[in-house]
Amino acid sequence: MSHDPNSRSSALAEILSDGTTRVTISGNWSIESAVPNLIFKGDKVCLVPDNLGDFDSSLPAWLFQNFKNVRQIDISRLPPRLQSLYNLAEKSTIWESPTSPPGFIERFGVWGIESFSSWQRAMDHIGQTAVGLFRTLIGRGRVNWNDFALQLQTSGVDALPIVMLLGFLTGLIMAYVGLIQLRQVGATVYVANLVALAMTREMGALMTGIIACGRTSTSFASQLGSMNVSQESDALRALGISPVEYLAVPRILAVTLMVPLLSLFATFVGVFGGMIVACAGDLSIEQYLTQAIRAITFKSFLVGFIKSFAFAFIAAWAGCYRGYVAQRSALGVGNAATSAAVLGITLIVIADAIFAVIFNLYNF
Amino acid sequence: MMNSSILISRNLCVGYNDKAVMSDINFSLEAGKILAIVGPSGCGKSTLMRVLGGLDEPLSGECELLGIKVTEAQVRQREMTLRRSGFLFQGSALFSSLTLRENVEMPMREFLGVSNLQIRQLAEYKLALVGLAEAMDKLPSEVSGGMAKRAGIARAMALDPEIIFLDEPSAGLDPISSARLDELILKVRESFGTTIVLVSHEVPSILRTADFCVYLDSDTGTMGAYAPPKDFLQPGSHPKASAFFSQIKIS
Numbered sequence: 352m353s354h355d356p357n358s359r360s361s362a363l364a365e366i367l368s369d370g371t372t373r374v375t376i377s378g379n380w381s382i383e384s385a386v387p388n389l390i391f392k393g394d395k396v397c398l399v400p401d402n403l404g405d406f407d408s409s410l411p412a413w414l415f416q417n418f419k420n421v422r423q424i425d426i427s428r429l430p431p432r433l434q435s436l437y438n439l440a441e442k443s444t445i446w447e448s449p450t451s452p453p454g455f456i457e458r459f460g461v462w463g464i465e466s467f468s469s470w471q472r473a474m475d476h477i478g479q480t481a482v483g484l485f486r487t488l489i490g491r492g493r494v495n496w497n498d499f500a501l502q503l504q505t506s507g508v509d510a511l512p513i514v515m516l517l518g519f520l521t522g523l524i525m526a527y528v529g530l531i532q533l534r535q536v537g538a539t540v541y542v543a544n545l546v547a548l549a550m551t552r553e554m555g556a557l558m559t560g561i562i563a564c565g566r567t568s569t570s571f572a573s574q575l576g577s578m579n580v581s582q583e584s585d586a587l588r589a590l591g592i593s594p595v596e597y598l599a600v601p602r603i604l605a606v607t608l609m610v611p612l613l614s615l616f617a618t619f620v621g622v623f624g625g626m627i628v629a630c631a632g633d634l635s636i637e638q639y640l641t642q643a644i645r646a647i648t649f650k651s652f653l654v655g656f657i658k659s660f661a662f663a664f665i666a667a668w669a670g671c672y673r674g675y676v677a678q679r680s681a682l683g684v685g686n687a688a689t690s691a692a693v694l695g696i697t698l699i700v701i702a703d704a705i706f707a708v709i710f711n712l713y714n715f
Numbered sequence: 716m717m718n719s720s721i722l723i724s725r726n727l728c729v730g731y732n733d734k735a736v737m738s739d740i741n742f743s744l745e746a747g748k749i750l751a752i753v754g755p756s757g758c759g760k761s762t763l764m765r766v767l768g769g770l771d772e773p774l775s776g777e778c779e780l781l782g783i784k785v786t787e788a789q790v791r792q793r794e795m796t797l798r799r800s801g802f803l804f805q806g807s808a809l810f811s812s813l814t815l816r817e818n819v820e821m822p823m824r825e826f827l828g829v830s831n832l833q834i835r836q837l838a839e840y841k842l843a844l845v846g847l848a849e850a851m852d853k854l855p856s857e858v859s860g861g862m863a864k865r866a867g868i869a870r871a872m873a874l875d876p877e878i879i880f881l882d883e884p885s886a887g888l889d890p891i892s893s894a895r896l897d898e899l900i901l902k903v904r905e906s907f908g909t910t911i912v913l914v915s916h917e918v919p920s921i922l923r924t925a926d927f928c929v930y931l932d933s934d935t936g937t938m939g940a941y942a943p944p945k946d947f948l949q950p951g952s953h954p955k956a957s958a959f960f961s962q963i964k965i966s
């Protein structure tokens with residue numbers, strides 16, 4: 352067969368007198384160049400080559416796409432190689448049994464069930480965590496203690512620098528803002544009370560909790576999420592080990608142990624940061640410290656401690672939960688990390704508000 | 716190309732961190748042939764395949780793919796050669812956040828300057844070849860291992876490669892799908908003239924498809940034999956290889 356090696360792919364449809372559509376195919380077909388657009392009617396098609404040159408998979412792909420819904424197709428005049436390439440593609444069947452795509456109502460139902468079941472899964476995870484913690488406390492839990500030790504280090508000790516820095520700056524900013532107001536009423540000495548009280552009751556715990564969400568929740572979510580991807584959590588389940596107990600409990604324990612300690616550090620350096628601003632002009636160190644110590648009661652100290660304990664639990668749980676329900680894909684792991692931080696911070700702020708109401712009610 | 720051999724291995728030695736896994740591998744494969752690599756688990760089939768496909772460096776010796784010594788070639792030339800070959804990894808290695816169709820479309824989008832519509836048409840055809848016409852819009856996490864394997868094959872065929880490397884394509888397939896895969900491999904070779912290198916454990920399938928067979932001997936850490944698979948059925952010619960073949964046949 353003689354053909355011009357440079358001729359472009361082309362196709363021409365014409366309707367014959369007996370109602371058959373004849374499609375003439377010619378030229379060179381390559382996946383690297385454009386293939387023709389074919390518009391035709393009729394469900395009886397006869398394919399005819401005319402000066403058909405080289406072709407790769409672009410031609411059978413084009414045939415498959417254009418004629419897969421045609422009722423009757425005659426390919427007997429095509430070159431045998433092309434015929435077998437066309438026949439090789441399976442039109443509808445997949446090798447396993449197919450499932451039909453869901454309709455509108457079904458999709459709506461699925462959405463409803465999914466949003467309900469995500470609540471259910473959260474509750475389920477909380478329940479499993481509680482059971483796991485309880486079993487561990489009575490010494491019957493199956494817990495990965497290596498993880499516990501590792502997390503004491505990475506979620507606790509390693510976070511110390513950033514917690515101290517942010518705590519220090521928080522105290523500093525509060526003193527600065529407070530002084531501007533207190534100078535107007537000539538009560539600058541109370542800046543010590545302000546900083547000390549706010550740091551112990553509120554800011555120490557809150558800042559540390561938020562840092563824990565950024566550092567620890569995201570890390571937990573991606574660790575546990577990628578264990579989903581590689582089916583490690585399935586492997587645990589297959590061994591009869593609860594992945595929540597084995598993986599989440601040691602992490603939650605380590606974080607709830609370390610974060611309150613971190614919060615103490617944050618409070619301390621916050622008060623110190625306030626001192627630097629206050630003593631730069633308005634107060635003496637002695638004045639500031641006396642006022643500050645007088646302001647920090649055991650009660651306010653306890654309030655801060657309870658809060659940081661709760662925030663730590665929330666941050667650790669949010670990370671473990673989002674990792675536990677993460678989709679099995681790289682994207683799923685990324686989403687888990689993001690949503691863990693968002694969930695953690697949101698829950699911490701909500702919890703803080705609830706604490707404020709409760710402590711106010713009982714005059715704590 | 717002067718030489719009609721598309722894949723040549725000369726005194727190839729492969730392994731990790733300067734520790735040889737397999738050495739003394741010598742063969743040359745003509746274009747349009749099907750080569751099966753067999754041997755016990757962990758003997759280095761995947762390792763060898765990665766070197767042959769130009770993905771990893773050999774410890775010593777040289778490997779010529781599509782007329783180019785891949786490891787010595789310039790980066791651009793090496794990439795061009797890799798683009799002319801397709802690779803199915805043992806673990807499928809599909810991009811987990813893309814649907815099966817998007818996985819097949821991905822190399823086309825990167826390397827073919829044609830319209831999205833045409834890319835879609837090509838991808839759908841390639842997926843139809845492996846019987847996934849109705850599972851195209853599923854994510855890899857939503858399909859069975861065998862389906863993921865086949866989608867990986869479709870992706871390896873995305874750019875109409877001249878040579879395809881398939882690491883255990885039939886693992887995870889039921890016997891019927893496995894037979895269809897054999898048929899597909901033969902048809903692809905027949906229709907496109909594609910050279911195919913595959914790792915397989917299934918003797919009937921190897922006998923049906925492969926023209927040549929590399930047997931890797933894990934005891935000596937060298938290539939035990941290179942011959943048409945039928946030769947291995949006669950005892951005596953290659954004692955270890957034929958023992959391996961008949962053992963699998965019994966089980």
Ligand SMILES: Nc1ncnc2c1ncn2[C@@H]1O[C@H](COP(=O)(O)OP(=O)(O)O)[C@@H](O)[C@H]1O
Nearest residue numbers: 731732736754755756757758759760761762763
């Ligand atoms: N990334 C790696 N680093 C070091 N050793 C490896 C690595 N991957 C595989 N191996 C070792 O190389 C050998 C061959 O592995 P592989 O090629 O995967 O075997 P096969 O595919 O034949 O089952 C095994 O002993 C394995 O332990």
Ligand SMILES: [Mg+2]
Nearest residue numbers: 760761762805
């Ligand atoms: Mg392998």
